[in-house]
Amino acid sequence: MSVRKAFATWEGNLKQGKGKMALGSGAFEGPFSFGTRFEEAKGTNPEELLGAAHAGCFSMALSHGLAEAGFTPTRVETAARVHLEKDSSGFHISTIELACEAEVPGIDEKKFQELAEGTKKTCPVSRALTGPEIKLQARLVRR
Numbered sequence: 001m002s003v004r005k006a007f008a009t010w011e012g013n014l015k016q017g018k019g020k021m022a023l024g025s026g027a028f029e030g031p032f033s034f035g036t037r038f039e040e041a042k043g044t045n046p047e048e049l050l051g052a053a054h055a056g057c058f059s060m061a062l063s064h065g066l067a068e069a070g071f072t073p074t075r076v077e078t079a080a081r082v083h084l085e086k087d088s089s090g091f092h093i094s095t096i097e098l099a100c101e102a103e104v105p106g107i108d109e110k111k112f113q114e115l116a117e118g119t120k121k122t123c124p125v126s127r128a129l130t131g132p133e134i135k136l137q138a139r140l141v142r143r
Contacts, residue, residue, distance in 0.1 A: 008032075008046075021049065037084075047093065051080035054125045054134075058098055061123035065115045066104055074103035075141075083132075093132045100138045112140045 005024030011017055015034045021044065022029040035041025055078040066073045081097040098120065104112060116138035120126055126134055 047082040047084050051082040054096060055080040057123045057125035058100065058119060062116060062119040065119050069115060071104050071107045074105065076100065076102040095133050095135060096129065097135045101141050103141045103143060109140055113138060
């Protein structure tokens with residue numbers, strides 16, 4: 001299939017250094033630093049990009065799973081919260097919380113939850129991230 005690329009450059013030490021991350025497609029390039037990763041400085045960080053990738057992958061995979069089950073979603077929107085924590089061995093991603101809202105005509109809550117939970121385990125980014133606990137909050141929206 002395909003191989004996607006991303007790039008990162010870091011200059012200097014951890015606290016005073018700075019870096020730049022870019023997607024191989026050219027769709028994104030942004031600075032990152034100690035402040036953007038461990039404080040609230042303006043810029044991005046690896047966890048934020050990982051969260052965006054996970055949310056995007058989950059939304060696409062759930063949409064596909066719903067369609068395969070005979071339901072055409074109007075909209076699937078997912079937010080990701082990536083928790084970076086420090087313990088005695090250093091920093092690690094402990095948890096990823098996915099919060100999904102989907103508009104899916106004709107589906108009942110039980111079937112929606114079944115498909116959402118299945119997608120949490122099988123979307124390609126979830127499968128790549130088997131280390132952290134991945135939490136999901138899925139909400140069916142009716143309009």
